[in-house]
Amino acid sequence: MKALITGAANGLGRAMTDQLLEAGHEVWAVDRDTDALDDLAIKSRGSCRVVLADLANPSSIQRLLRDVKDVKFDLVVLNAGISATGRFEEIPGAAYEKLIAINLTAPLVVASQLMRQNNMAPKSQIVFISSLSHAVGYPGASVYAATKDALAIYAKSVRKPFKKRGVGVTAVFPGPIRTEHAERYSPKDAKANKRMLPEDMAKLILKAASKGKKELYAGKGAGAAKFFGKLAPNMMSKMMRKVIFDKLDSNTY
């Protein structure tokens, strides 16, 4: 099997990459972190194809699409993402532009162009990594929440048209994971042991993708969050404000 993973060098993306490589699959690992990509290339003893790309840069995305032009992928995981947390009005506009470019524009462009270029093998799967914030809201990261909601609805919108061309779409809504990303953007007193291990999350996502599942809510309390988020959306975002926004003492972007 051939897989393409964005944001593959660290965190959840790295865990998925490692597991696929271990199972003997061919992985195209896309990231902007050169050190981590080197590490990936060395540890996989050259079996992983590392691709340096900055998904905030449209011409870098175009180069990536040219590089993979003749490859047929069985699995594409659009996982790369950043955040910006703090008081909405205090974070610089440029940080929001970058956040939207990486979290939203890049996955939409990559997914649609891989379809257009005929890069997807028959019965292949595209996985969009949204967030549990889709169910509960995310005061203190309203633009991050916007990109993840947009991603969820894009996945839902293209599911039928892509299916007609033989490509399945999975939307994943992960709860907190124990990665550097989560560490960086969470309130200081947040407990790391309440977050799921990236390896466990990776396993669940790859399993859902191989089964062609439409949606996956995963992580501690994800099921309950989805249920109450739909039942009482305002109450849930109020609660999120208390547990996150009110505790953020600095802006991180």
Added chain:
Amino acid sequence: MARRELKSRNVLITGATDGLGLELAKAYASRGHRVVATGRQLLSNDLDFFGSPNISYIRADQSEPEAAARAIAQAMEKFQWQSLDLAILNAATGWTGHAADETPEQISDQITINLTAPVLISKAIAPLLFAAKGQLVMIGSTAAKGQSQFATYAATKAGLEGFVRSLREEWRTRAHVQIIHPGPTRTKMHAKAGLKTGFVRMFFMPTKRAVRAIQRSIRNRDGKRVLSKTYGWSSIFSSAKEGEL
């Protein structure tokens, strides 16, 4: 009419040269409110175009979000507005077709104009909104629930809804943030986005009615409001030619 309508207020409306934005600008101006209307066109004469001295037009092309936000903030400074009572962020663009046929430019244009620009404009007007404890209103779309014919457009509108949901909590004590999702309306939006609507246009909500429903939702300070529930069979008794290109 509610009592607070008597006072003249400061209103910002984006995308006000056409469709819902234009009708909203005229409606607020006719009640004596001061309106700053934005669009990307170059207008030779604001008064001729809008027919009201209460409307000041400024050019703010949302395909350049930073510049658009700056232009809006500067205009308010020029007019010496100390506060902003109501901002309706309505400007949007669309594209329809198979999601695999959408070009990177079409995708990024829609995201920039429909999502990035409202985010940066909200940030730019935040101090004036806080000063009035004002109202920030996003115009979404019923497509925000997902639409296979215009996937990116639907995504940008869902993005706005997610933005509003979280920001409303953040700003709870400082300003009211809400989203209104109009259903299909008889504006030129569909033609501009390349969608042929055909006879179903009969069932679209007349623009004037949509505008009244939007104003009602603003008066009620709804959190989220979906307009399509308020239209239906009665639409067929009015002219479906409205807004056709």
